[in-house]
Amino acid sequence: MPRNGKLARISLVVAAAAAVAAVAVVTAGAASARSTAGTINGAGSTFVAPLVNKWMGPVQSNLGIQLNYSAVGSTAGVQDISTKQSDFGASDAPLSQFPQFQCPCVQIPWALAATAVVYNLGGSLQHLNLTGPVLAQIYLGKITKWNAGAIKKLNKGRALPDEKITVVHRLDGSGTTYNFTDYLSHVSHAWSSGPGTGTSVTWPVGLSGNHSSGVSALVHSNPGAIGYVDVDYAIVNHLQIMKMKNKSGHYVLPRAAGIKAAAQLDTHPAKDGSLSIVNPPASKKYRNAYPICTYTYVDVQKSSGAATGDLKKLIGWAITKGQSFGPPIVFEPLPKAVVTFDKKQLKKIHS
């Protein structure tokens, strides 16, 4: 009968739709958030993002791997890899800085760069001089004007304005903050016993911006501002960069030579793969060293499942051939000893 037939047709359509939906859900559930063959998904540090982005093309053409990277910040990157939401996590701070995340991971230093101290004053005041202790005083709120005696002393002959210093820092958890506060803790007792070192600290004064882009925007739009960003962001955003005094007494800019000299400080990573190269000591070897340099790490699960082969190929390429893409964006190639250590770390990854 017509009415029954209509009911039968409706129920058939509904049943078919339900079956399709069930199949879709099951297959979606089976496919994990991790990679299919030939794709590697990574997340983490914004610091290393420019270099990783440069690697995407060559990795596709030379290794046949599609590399996807989300620059969500070091903390989010470590969280993702410890919950297996990605294939690798990129972080500027060593895993020991994230006690909250249990990650049976291998830590591999895979890039080397620096944090620039940036500021916004008139065009004629390029490359001012600053020392670590004075920088710490500024960030503690003890020195509040650009023409303060301590700053004038370092910049004899430069016309420093009678302008308030607007301190800028990062709101979100950041490896750049870790590097910067690590340096401040090394050069200032008041800092190390106060705010201390971390990816997220309590700042005595100043404004907070989200990500390096937020810090750049704040420094850019506030005359008299001072901040810290990765050196590449500083150059790309045409921010004025400070010359920092190293322990040997020289004022150095965050350039390749300065980073290379600083990297000599520690070329033998600790057992967990971490390295600290801030504030190299006074010695002829570190004459030209820039004092706020940092390694940045890639963290990989010890058992990485299906992605292991591609991951090993990718990282093996990144620490050797990939380093040649670094210098134009102020990333210094890894020292040989570190590359040797990294290759040994790679062996620890298995499926």
Place this chain on the structure above:
Amino acid sequence: MTSLDVSTDAARRPFSGRRVRLGDLLLQGAAAIAALGALVLVILIVWKVIQGARLSLSTFGLGFLTHVVWDPVHFKFGAASFLYGTAITSVGALILATPIAIGAALFLSELAPAGIRGPVTALVETLAAIPSVVIGLWGILVLAPFLRDHVDPALHSTLGFIPLFGPATYGSNVFTAIVVLTIMILPIIASISRELFLAVPTELKEGALGLGMTRWEMIRGVVFPYTRGGVAAAMILGLGRAIGEAIAVSMVIGGALGISINIFQPGQTLAGQIAGQFTSSTSALFTASLLYLALILLVFSIVVNLVAQFIVRRSARHVGSAR
């Protein structure tokens, strides 16, 4: 077929009678599921937030609400700075937005020539459609420098004797956040008020004018009392939006810790702090403290909503009795 034949019909065509009732049943069921689902969702969210904040609740207790501290390295957290920031930015935005919104609503309902009412109304409502992040970006690049260079110093020099208008140095401060929030809640209050003013019975308005009242006296004596409850509800709606706004506010408020009466100092709100730091948590206590902030924000919003309902109910009673 008469109704007396229903039973035999049902026997011969077993599906027809049942299908009619089945449809009703389905409708009832679907609507009930939707309503229950919303309720269950709210309860689940509140429950999960409380659960997540438990570590911080037990570590800091109620002292969390009075401490001005946020130190992830030394595991010390407190909400006072952000509570103050949320309160002052949302109340400030409400104070600034309400007269402008009501003025605009009056203009569009009573005073404007008929021809321009349509386009201007549409424009005011388009203001509500601008995404928060776009307003935040405009705020940090255009509004903040403008206020810092032209408005803040002028306000400080003329009204500087009031501690509220202290020395102004930063462009990103509480005042800029207040202005941004005002822009965001203005269209909500304005469009609801406009609808309310239009709904006042014409005989009441014409009666007042017929008695010789001026236009303003008519508005003040007839329109405002009639729409009091609704306008209050609109203001609370706007306040609710201001309390919860995270993105636009966090981009222009400066992200600083501390409580200062000076509105030209940077600050931070509950929503802004949660949004800015959620991916940055480095310890279980840090995450729990962020969820504690979320719990405070939830309680704040619920209290504001309850107060709104109370005000509306009281005004409705008065309107009823006045008639």
